[in-house]
Amino acid sequence: MSDRSLAGARRRPSRHLPLQVLLGFLVVYFLVPFWWVIVNSSKDAPGLFGGGNTLWFADHVDYLGNLRQLFTYDNGIYGRWILNSTLYAIAGGAGATILSVMAGYGFAKYRFAARRFSFALVLGALMVPATALVIPTFMMFSQLGLTNTIWAVILPSLLNPFGVYLMHVYARDAVPDEILDAARADGAGEIRTFVQVAFPLMRPAVVTVLLLSAVASWNNYFLPLAMLSDNRLFPVTVGLGMWQGIASANNAGSTSLWSLIILGALVSVIPLVIAFFTLQRHWRGGLSVGGLR
């Protein structure tokens, strides 16, 4: 049998109907919360609590009015939370990526003293629960006067041992030693070799690490919850969590806050969903690196 017919066998479209129906049910399950949030963020407080259909739109839909309310409530604190999350995600994500790429490349392509031991430490760190670090990091930062500043959130998110591991695996296979040696023979220094020769070869994994670390920073909750007391520094996760606590604590008194939380949840997920869908080609390729080799 020729190679061509083997490839054809794999691509032969299969339309197994029962499986597609099962898949349909699963898709509905995964989409229901989004549907509920999209539909109910169109409602005002009376519409939300008025006992209408909870899975369909209100009679009059007023997204713009609701959005205006969301972004003006409490002097526009919500917009600030989104900006804070963006800052934390970009600074933490970019910083963690630069450190991981350099370290992964260093571990993969150089032989130096204590290399094996250091790499074993990094692998061990994959198993340290991130949240076990929150309390002592808070204590250290409070003695340095760093708590309740943006640094309290950005600095801890620079640490990404999984990124180092991913980059190590990727650099080991994707950057041939011969190319590095050729660059050195042409007179390029180590840093220039890294930036101009190795880095372009590692780009798919770099995008994956960047995306994963930015998402981890955007999703962070426990750390900023512990570190920050000024609500103008909150990321959107901590801010919405706080609103939800307030709204639940005085049930009827804050019905309008509930509609803000629902719309706030919807708006807060839009940037990440866009990031994932536009970059999906890159991160999907990168994910298989950690799982396969």
Next chain:
Amino acid sequence: MGWLFVGPFGIVFLALLIAPLGYALYLSLFQKKLIGGTSFVFLDNYVKAFTDPSFLSGSWFVIRFSLVSIPLQIIVALAMALILDAVTSLFTRFSRLMIFLPYAIPTVIGAVMWGFLYSKSFGPLTDVFGWFGTTPPDFLSTNLIFYGLVNVVTWQWAGYYMIILYAALQGIDPALYEAARMDGAGKWQIALRIKIPLITPALVLILVFSLIGTLQFFNEPQILRSLAAGTIGPDFTPNMYAYQQAFALANFNYGSAISFALGGIVFVGVYVFLFFTRKRRSFL
């Protein structure tokens, strides 16, 4: 020369991982008393933790929760990945993206969203169960919160695990399927005897990640707490208990001891797991 590249990460690693761990260990060996100030008590905090009903019940909860939720997530993820690998259509491509969507949602926002859906005052459960003439289960009650949380976690993570497994399945050489077909293997046999064994490294990887994540359970119960205050106490999971001790009661010494003890449980749990799967541990 290698240290030039590894060094910057090394500094961060020392400052933000080794130093806090050392500091937590140090703090956990002391006690602060109203009279007499802070004194060295060696392992007293650990003795206290492992006889503290709050810590023990929280630990027991996360262990039970791992035993139920992790296999469920993996089975759902594996089933979806196998379906998506076997069936090709426009709809399956759309499904793949939609099933992954919850991963793009911060866990906190996911918990907030499910909190809405569970709510008796404006959630859809009352309506949906009303169509069938029954009343809905209250997933925020003491009896059902376990399953309420299992559902949130499965919804959030199954799609991510599915993508990892799917990527691994796509990496298998299709010639193997052809060879198996010539030997008379059917679709089920190919899935069970070829596909699943070949993606074992990816399965081990997601098992380890979900174990580490589940044992430090914090975000979802912390968020649902405000909706289910009577059901989820401040000591619901060890992490929540440590947070309460440190930040609500300013007892940083005991909070550190709980964090450290929890870290120990995670470490032991993961190592026991890796020991039993050591032949297949090709990802490390």
